[in-house]
Amino acid sequence: MGGGPAGTLVATVLARSGVDVIQAVGASPNVRPREILGPAARRLLAKEGMAEWEEQAVPCRGVLSAWASAEPEFHDYELTGCTAGLAVSRGSLHAALAGQAIQSGARVLEPAMVKPRQDLARAGAPIEISTGAESTWVVPRTVVDATGRQNQANAAVTRTHLDRLMAFWTPFERERHQDCLLLESSSAGWWYVPPSAGRHTDLVCLTDLDLVPTETAERQEWFAAQFATCTLLPGIAAANPSFASLHGTDARSSTLSSVTHDRWVAVGDTALALDPLSGKGAYLALSGANAFCSALRAGDGSTAAYESWWRRTSDQELAARAAVYSDGYKRFPGAPFWQRRTAMK
Numbered sequence: 001m002g003g004g005p006a007g008t009l010v011a012t013v014l015a016r017s018g019v020d021v022i023q024a025v026g027a028s029p030n031v032r033p034r035e036i037l038g039p040a041a042r043r044l045l046a047k048e049g050m051a052e053w054e055e056q057a058v059p060c061r062g063v064l065s066a067w068a069s070a071e072p073e074f075h076d077y078e079l080t081g082c083t084a085g086l087a088v089s090r091g092s093l094h095a096a097l098a099g100q101a102i103q104s105g106a107r108v109l110e111p112a113m114v115k116p117r118q119d120l121a122r123a124g125a126p127i128e129i130s131t132g133a134e135s136t137w138v139v140p141r142t143v144v145d146a147t148g149r150q151n152q153a154n155a156a157v158t159r160t161h162l163d164r165l166m167a168f169w170t171p172f173e174r175e176r177h178q179d180c181l182l183l184e185s186s187s188a189g190w191w192y193v194p195p196s197a198g199r200h201t202d203l204v205c206l207t208d209l210d211l212v213p214t215e216t217a218e219r220q221e222w223f224a225a226q227f228a229t230c231t232l233l234p235g236i237a238a239a240n241p242s243f244a245s246l247h248g249t250d251a252r253s254s255t256l257s258s259v260t261h262d263r264w265v266a267v268g269d270t271a272l273a274l275d276p277l278s279g280k281g282a283y284l285a286l287s288g289a290n291a292f293c294s295a296l297r298a299g300d301g302s303t304a305a306y307e308s309w310w311r312r313t314s315d316q317e318l319a320a321r322a323a324v325y326s327d328g329y330k331r332f333p334g335a336p337f338w339q340r341r342t343a344m345k
C-alpha cells in the first residue's frame with residue numbers, strides 16, 4: 001500500500017527476489033515544496049539500483065542556516081557526504097520510482113486506493129482495492145502499509161502525535177544561493193527555502209497550528225511579522241513575500257504503538273513520521289523498507305529484526321530532535337514553540 005519511497009522500495013526489492021507483489025498506489029501527492037534527498041538517501045537508492053534522477057531535480061550543495069544564532073553556518077553536503085543532495089518534487093520522484101517497481105515485476109495498480117476500515121491484519125481476510133470505478137479483491141499473505149503520515153489504516157494500533165506542527169508555504173523569489181537549502185529559526189517556528197533552478201521557489205514556515213491566528217487578515221500579518229524578525233532570509237529575498245494565500249500540509253511527528261500486527265506491517269512514515277527538520281524522512285523511509293525486506297528474506301518469516309531496527313531508530317531520532325530544538329531554544333528562551341519541544345525529554 002503506497003507509492004512513496006518506502007512502498008516502492010519494498011515492492012521493487014521483493015518483486016526482484018521472486019515474491020508476487022501487488023502494489024496499490026494512491027492518487028498522486030498534492031503539490032508540495034521540493035524535498036531534499038541528501039547524500040545518504042541518494043546512496044541508498046543507487047545501491048538498490050533505483051533511479052533517483054527526475055526531470056526537475058535540482059542539485060543541493062548544502063544547508064545555509066541561522067539556527068542557534070543569527071550568524072549563518074554552512075553545512076556542505078559535498079564535503080561531508082561526498083556528493084551533493086537533490087531537491088525533488090514529490091510527484092515526479094514517486095513517478096520515477098514507480099517505473100522501477102514495474103521493471104522489477106511488481107504488479108502496480110495506479111491510481112488504486114486500499115479502501116478504509118478493512119481488516120488488513122487477519123490472515124485470509126480479503127482486501128478491496130478501488131481502481132477508479134472498479135474494485136479488485138486480493139488475499140495477500142503480508143500487507144505492507146506504506147501509506148504515509150496522514151493515514152491510519154489499521155485501527156488496532158495506536159498512533160501518538162508528538163506535536164501540532166504544520167507546514168505553510170508561499171511563493172518566494174530570491175536573489176542568490178539558489179543551489180542551497182536555506183534554514184532559519186524564529187520565535188514561533190522555523191523557515192526553509194528549497195533550492196531552485198531559477199530565482200522562483202517556495203518559502204516554507206513550520207509552526208504549531210494552535211499558535212497561528214485563525215482569522216485570515218490577522219494570520220497574514222502574523223506570518224509577515226514573524227518573517228520580519230528573521231535575519232538571513234529577508235536579506236536574500238528579491239521582494240517581500242506575500243502571505244495572502246498560503247498552502248498548508250500536516251507535518252506532525254508521530255509514532256505507532258507497534259509496527260507489526262498479524263499479517264500487517266507498517267513501514268516508512270506510517271511507522272515513524274519524523275519532524276521535517278531532520279531532513280532524513282526519505283532516507284529513513286527507505287532504510288526501514290530495506291530493513292523490513294532483509295528481515296523477510298532472511299527466511300524464517302519473522303520480522304523481529306525489523307521491529308528492533310524501528311525501536312532503535314525511533315529512540316535515536318527522537319533524542320536527536322530534542323537536541324536540535326534545544327539549540328534553537330537557547331535563541332528564543334521562553335517561546336512556547338521551542339519550550340514544548342525541549343520539555344519533551
Ligand SMILES: Cc1cc2nc3c(=O)[nH]c(=O)nc-3n(C[C@H](O)[C@H](O)[C@H](O)COP(=O)(O)OP(=O)(O)OC[C@H]3O[C@@H](n4cnc5c(N)ncnc54)[C@H](O)[C@@H]3O)c2cc1C
Pocket residue numbers: 001002003004005006007024025026027028029034035036037038041094112113114115116146147148149151167249250251267268269270274276279280281282283285
Ligand atoms: C513539509 C515536509 C517537508 C519534508 N521535507 C523533506 C525533505 O526535505 N527531505 C526528506 O528526506 N524528507 C522530507 N519530508 C519527509 C518525507 O516526505 C517522508 O518522510 C517520505 O515521503 C516518506 O515516504 P513514505 O513512502 O513513507 O510515504 P509517502 O511519501 O507519504 O507516500 C505515501 C503513499 O501512500 C499513498 N496512499 C495513501 N493512502 C493510500 C491508500 N489507502 N491506498 C493506497 N495508497 C495510499 C499515497 O498516495 C502515497 O503514494 C518532509 C515532510 C514534510 C511534511
